[in-house]
Amino acid sequence: MAAIAAMVLGLFGSLLLRPLPALGKTMRVASTLLLVAVLGLIVLQLSRNDPRFSMAVPALGYPEQVVEGGETRVQMARDGHFWLEAEVNGHRANFMVDTGATLTAVSQTTAEAAGLEARSGGLPIMLRTANGTVSAQSASIDELRFGNVAARGLDAVIAPGLGDTNVIGMNLLSRLASVRIEQGELILVPNNPQPPLPPAE
Incomplete structure (x- = not known):
């Protein structure tokens, strides 16, 4: 859902680039940051299953295994x-x-x-x-x-x-x-x- 929201945000940002350039750019940057955050969360979850890359991130509820x-x-x-x-x-x-x-x-x-x-x-x-x-x-x-x-x-x-x-x-x-x-x-x-x-x- 977050990835879809980020893509929709980016799409609206692109549509607003001409009439409202500042708002359009802001929305596109926010879209990119949200997509990066989702990707980071996916990589973190997947890495937890592999002992070679397992990471402990107590602040996010990921203790050392x-x-x-x-x-x-x-x-x-x-x-x-x-x-x-x-x-x-x-x-x-x-x-x-x-x-x-x-x-x-x-x-x-x-x-x-x-x-x-x-x-x-x-x-x-x-x-x-x-x-x-x-x-x-x-x-x-x-x-x-x-x-x-x-x-x-x-x-x-x-x-x-x-x-x-x-x-x-x-x-x-x-x-x-x-x-x-x-x-x-x-x-x-x-x-x-x-x-x-x-x-x-």
Whole structure:
């Protein structure tokens, strides 16, 4: 919407260049600045998904994303997927590990139980689900714990179209030193090995 508004503003500015040159130029400059701001926000959101370019901007609600802990092993379930029990801000929930998912996603139910709120000012993210394309809002998870791994400040999306399913995606997995499967077991190894995590209270 902001990009469309900026283009409309620029169009009106161009039409006003002859009758009202000062106003026309001002509107065109404002249009350009607004488009640059939208582009900057898009680049910032996309960069958060890549650990090589991830940026922490606390003033905009983008905390540093840290994944640490120790090796964690997950047995393959009967359905052929890898499921694990995690804690989202202290709330227990089951997650499916999905290397085909770009983002970690939580259901609306899990988000509400864990106290997750959509990030204000963020752009909506379009997700493809079994039920079609849905609009999701981005959020930050203070702490996501599973096995011996803890992720803090992790970006996630609140996806109402997922039903009750929660997904751990590549924005978390790519921050690990290695992700491999051996004899029906998923092995997750963080880049920053730490002593075993104490049990959650």
